[in-house]
Amino acid sequence: MITSRRALLSLAALAAIVSIATGCTVGVPSAGSATPSMTPTPTPTSSAPSSVEADAIMQIVEDYMDEAHLRAVILRVSVDGEDVVRDAVGESITGVPATVDMHFRNGAVAISYMSTLMLQLVDEGRMGLDDRVSEYLPDLPHADEVTVQQLAQMTSGYHDYVLGNDEFVQIAYADPYKMWTTEEQLALAVDDPLWFEPGTNWAYAHTNYVILGLVLEEVTGMPLQDALQEKVLDPLGLDETTPSLTGAIPEPALHAFTSERRGYFALPADARFYEESTYWNPSWTIAQGAIQTSTIDDVHDSAIAIGTGALLSDESYERMTSTDLRGRTTAIEGCVNCRPLDEFATYGLGLWITGDWYLQNPLFSGYAAVNAYLPTEKVAIAVAVTYEEDAFEADGGYPNGGDELFRRIGAYLAPDDAPPVRPAP
Numbered sequence: 001m002i003t004s005r006r007a008l009l010s011l012a013a014l015a016a017i018v019s020i021a022t023g024c025t026v027g028v029p030s031a032g033s034a035t036p037s038m039t040p041t042p043t044p045t046s047s048a049p050s051s052v053e054a055d056a057i058m059q060i061v062e063d064y065m066d067e068a069h070l071r072a073v074i075l076r077v078s079v080d081g082e083d084v085v086r087d088a089v090g091e092s093i094t095g096v097p098a099t100v101d102m103h104f105r106n107g108a109v110a111i112s113y114m115s116t117l118m119l120q121l122v123d124e125g126r127m128g129l130d131d132r133v134s135e136y137l138p139d140l141p142h143a144d145e146v147t148v149q150q151l152a153q154m155t156s157g158y159h160d161y162v163l164g165n166d167e168f169v170q171i172a173y174a175d176p177y178k179m180w181t182t183e184e185q186l187a188l189a190v191d192d193p194l195w196f197e198p199g200t201n202w203a204y205a206h207t208n209y210v211i212l213g214l215v216l217e218e219v220t221g222m223p224l225q226d227a228l229q230e231k232v233l234d235p236l237g238l239d240e241t242t243p244s245l246t247g248a249i250p251e252p253a254l255h256a257f258t259s260e261r262r263g264y265f266a267l268p269a270d271a272r273f274y275e276e277s278t279y280w281n282p283s284w285t286i287a288q289g290a291i292q293t294s295t296i297d298d299v300h301d302s303a304i305a306i307g308t309g310a311l312l313s314d315e316s317y318e319r320m321t322s323t324d325l326r327g328r329t330t331a332i333e334g335c336v337n338c339r340p341l342d343e344f345a346t347y348g349l350g351l352w353i354t355g356d357w358y359l360q361n362p363l364f365s366g367y368a369a370v371n372a373y374l375p376t377e378k379v380a381i382a383v384a385v386t387y388e389e390d391a392f393e394a395d396g397g398y399p400n401g402g403d404e405l406f407r408r409i410g411a412y413l414a415p416d417d418a419p420p421v422r423p424a425p
Helices: 005-011 016-022 051-068 109-123 148-152 166-174 182-187 206-220 224-236 296-308 314-320 401-413
Strands: 070-079 082-093 292-294 352-354 357-360 367-374 379-387
Touching (some): 051 082, 051 401, 070 401, 082 296, 109 148, 109 206, 109 292, 109 296, 109 314, 109 357, 182 206, 206 224, 224 296, 296 367, 296 379, 367 401
Antiparallel strands (some): 070 082, 070 379, 352 357, 357 367, 367 379
């Protein structure tokens, strides 16, 4: 969930949407601490939201903004459906304050919408999790070896066309406005030998959800964006979440800036480099039709809906939130996305699970965000952040500031169920 400058290396931050998969620790408090010592806050005394809690959360935000050099933070936090904080601080562009109605790219949040759509179709008997991919895409390499569930849970063994793929990095950083096609995405990964026998290990790969998007189109008989609209976005009332197949963002837009191409240009450490990335084309990120922009309210509300299985049967919700992979996966030499899954981070069906929290945590092109839900305490946290120039390392890497804010706020509001931090190496 936290991306380190060390993990980004030649990929810099472009591929950091999969930050939980890198297994790095930059930006988190030391193991065993619930909240950082630099942010003393009162302990909540009741389950009802209060101005004391709101003030404490905003102090956490302000302290971390200074510490991590964040340009803007938009957040909404609720307990049992009642808002504790809904606010924005910092600037979108110089002289223009960030506001709670601003739109930003939601990245991997849409993965949970795709897995919800898939499980709805399973509930309706229109497809099965054990179906071979070849039933829908017979010409796809390895399709007769991989099941639909293995795509959704990242246990297929497909290579990622993003992380660990130097060809992708060269293309994407040479032209961040490039309009990627599905064929171009898959051509960088699907012909490679699988990392492992499907179902026997785990490796985050954007490839899985690009393929799953094609499967869902075959099952529904409609474009993915239309299926998501009809079966997920409309039923959940996510009116500000819209397809984003180009670099455009609806107004008002939260602007982003980045230094992540420093490594690509091989700039010396003392050379300044900070560019606007708001309108970089996001078409590389996931399945066409699931690339979206959203607002903090929609991201917050979907954290609750996905975290409670609002659109799913009990059986499908249990499958989505399964922690069965904990302790069953390993690193593989050469595979940057293969890693042991544990209490800090495991993967259900299109959903990260850290401790007892369910979340997604996009990070790319100068944007970072988290939407998280703790069912036991009914706490929902949604955060979106952008970065100042000093947030970036010499190679262009940067941490997921949204994830770190979620962990600090979560530890304050639910100290008995605080999001876990990675043990010190």
